[in-house]
Amino acid sequence: AQSVTQLGSHVSVSEGALVLLRCNYSSSVPPYLFWYVQYPNQGLQLLLKYTTGATLVKGINGFEAEFKKSETSFHLTKPSAHMSDAAEYFCAVILGPFYTGTASKLTFGTGTRLQVTL
Amino acid sequence: EAGVTQFPSHSVIEKGQTVTLRCDPISGHDNLYWYRRVMGKEIKFLLHFVKESKQDESGMPNNRFLAERTGGTYSTLKVQPAELEDSGVYFCASSQGPGPLAGITGELFFGEGSRLTVL
Numbered sequence: 426a427q428s429v430t431q432l433g434s435h436v437s438v439s440e441g442a443l444v445l446l447r448c449n450y451s452s453s454v455p456p457y458l459f460w461y462v463q464y465p466n467q468g469l470q471l472l473l474k475y476t477t478g479a480t481l482v483k484g485i486n487g488f489e490a491e492f493k494k495s496e497t498s499f500h501l502t503k504p505s506a507h508m509s510d511a512a513e514y515f516c517a518v519i520l521g522p523f524y525t526g527t528a529s530k531l532t533f534g535t536g537t538r539l540q541v542t543l
Numbered sequence: 544e545a546g547v548t549q550f551p552s553h554s555v556i557e558k559g560q561t562v563t564l565r566c567d568p569i570s571g572h573d574n575l576y577w578y579r580r581v582m583g584k585e586i587k588f589l590l591h592f593v594k595e596s597k598q599d600e601s602g603m604p605n606n607r608f609l610a611e612r613t614g615g616t617y618s619t620l621k622v623q624p625a626e627l628e629d630s631g632v633y634f635c636a637s638s639q640g641p642g643p644l645a646g647i648t649g650e651l652f653f654g655e656g657s658r659l660t661v662l
Binding site (some may be wrong): 467530535 | 546547578583584585586587588591599601602634636650651652653654655656
């Protein structure tokens with residue numbers, strides 16, 4: 426079984442401040458990890474993903490996330506928040522390379538709404 | 544290129560009525576997924592089509608939900624009869640390969656969602 430926990434349903438930061446959105450996962454096998462973002466009135470958009478290799482992954486719009494196996498975490502960060510980053514962010518996991526099934530079911534967290542203030 | 548489109552964007556119905564949601568995937572995408580987000584909770588998988596075949600429908604909550612994808616193009620999700628707990632946002636997604644690990648882009652493309660409110 427796999428699950429995703431996102432700490433904080435709402436996070437507020439000032440423009441220019443560090444953005445840190447937390448995600449912890451549990452998975453019976455090494456996972457693939459994703460961050461999706463939903464801007465107002467838009468669909469979910471992939472920000473970044475970790476599959477294998479380098480544990481620090483960079484995504485669009487200056488976001489990055491680091492896979493830490495020892496902490497079962499995949500926190501999302503951005504050094505300097507911009508007003509346009511206001512959106513809802515979802516962490517997701519899928520069973521990783523040891524999964525031999527054909528289905529591809531993402532398991533999502535409950536989402537974190539990011540507010541950016543002046 | 545058009546993205547994944549969903550219709551209607553918002554539907555308000557009374558308990559016991561029927562609603563049909565439609566999803567048009569990106570042209571050429573064989574894989575189509577339905578997900579649902581109940582208010583304030585996580586987005587949950589409902590089912591996965593590969594072309595017109597149901598690959599995995601393990602997330603369908605009960606037999607009041609019927610998904611079809613005739614001809615392997617657009618898909619419909621019918622709820623009949625609707626119950627209060629069916630309220631939420633229904634997302635459709637498509638990909639060229641088998642899900643988020645697709646060899647070509649590794650990405651699921653999501654629509655904006657259809658918000659269903661059951662009164």
